[in-house]
Amino acid sequence: MSLSSSVAQPAAGPGARRSSSGLLQAWLPKLVLAPSIAISLFFVYGFMLWTFILSLTSSRMLPSYEFVGFAQYARLMANDRWWVASTNLVVFGGLFVAICLVLGLLLAILLDQRIRQEGALRTLYLYPMALSFIVTGVVWKWLLNPGLGIQAMVRGWGFENFRFDWIIDPDMAVYTLVIAAVWQASGFVMALFLAGLRGIDDSILKAAQLDGASLPRIYWRVVIPCLRPVVFSAVMILSHIAIKSFDLVVALTNGGPGYASDLPATFMYAHAFTRAQIGLGSASAMLMLGGVLAILIPYLYSELRSRRHG
Structure with missing residues (x-):
């Protein structure tokens, strides 16, 4: 061995x-x-x-892989209903984002004053965000119904000439979407701003007060600029909600009267599923994705740039 x-x-x-x-x-x-x-x-x-x-195909009721290039996008650009939906998105999205930012900031500043019953008020403002957009749409549909909602109630008080029939007015129906969406999302924006306000160093505010600055000037010159990251985050989230809004529209107006309150999401559903135009619906979905990316990419670039230089 x-x-x-x-x-x-x-x-x-x-x-x-x-x-x-x-x-x-x-x-x-x-x-x-x-x-x-x-x-x-x-x-x-x-x-x-x-x-x-x-x-990029000629798909209709079922997927078809016959390549037609950008013909569906050309059809989309020539579709009047698509342009109505796009215009409505600009109106709805712009007002929705702007009003939510302003209202959310004001509510956050109010709660930041250490008022009594702050917890109860914060919960009250946040509660609508716990509901689905379907519930919000149905409730506001009842409230805005001229025969049984706000208009009927005020007329019952004796104001016979009062009118609030936006939901059946083609020129005003899109603004009912703004009302319902702001009611639901403004509390969420308030919570974002309130968290940002509570994260600001108190020494900065005390220094501004010692310099003789008034409270409104402190908020305008010192506090709001410090909330820039919160504003960017809120704009991105709200814009994403606006672009993909579907259930609120279906529950509140169903795109009507006619298609006066259509948004791109409801347009996509109508053509892709109910009218057997899968190719056209897919083209509209890709443009919606492009809208989201147009908001998301600059935000991410700004965040990465600030971290690199920070």
């Missing part, structure tokens, strides 16, 4: 065990997250890619 075969092999030392344990700890989070990442890639980004492919 040779000498080499008679010598016992050394057991694995603590260094090898630490190495295998470290390798397991390094790979375990990746293994746990891998299924979720794979599902997200397939069901989110995979379907985005599939929607883009369908927008």
Whole structure:
């Protein structure tokens, strides 16, 4: 028997065990997250890619992979209903974002004064955000119904000439969407601003007060500029809500009267599912995605740039 075969092999030392344990700890989070990442890639980004492919085809009731280039986008640009929906989105989105920012900031400043019953008021303002847009749409549809809502109530008080029939007025119906959406989202914006206000160093405010600045001037010159990241976040979230708004429109106006209060999301649904125009609906969906990216990319660029220079 040779000498080499008679010598016992050394057991694995603590260094090898630490190495295998470290390798397991390094790979375990990746293994746990891998299924979720794979599902997200397939069901989110995979379907985005599939929607883009369908927008380049002649698909109608069922998917068809006959390539037609950007013909569906040309049809979309020539569709009057699409332009009505796009115009409504500009009006609805602009007013929705602006009013929510102003109202949310004012409510946050009010609560930041350490008033009594702050917790109850904060809960009251935040409560609408706990509801779905379907519930909000149905409730505001009742309130705005001329025969049984606000108009009927005020006329019952003796004001016979009072009119508030926007929901059946083609020129005013889109503003009813603004009312309902602001009612639901302004409390959420208030919470964002309130968190930002509570994060500002009190020494900055005290220094401004020692310099003789009035309270409105302090908020305008000092506090609001410090809330710039919160404003950007709120604008991004609200704009995303506005672009993809569907359930609120369906529950409140159903796009009517006619299609006077249509938004791109309801246009996409109407053409892709109820009128068997999958290609045209996919093209509108891609333009909606482009609108979201047009808001998201500058925001992310601004955030990354500020961190790089910070």
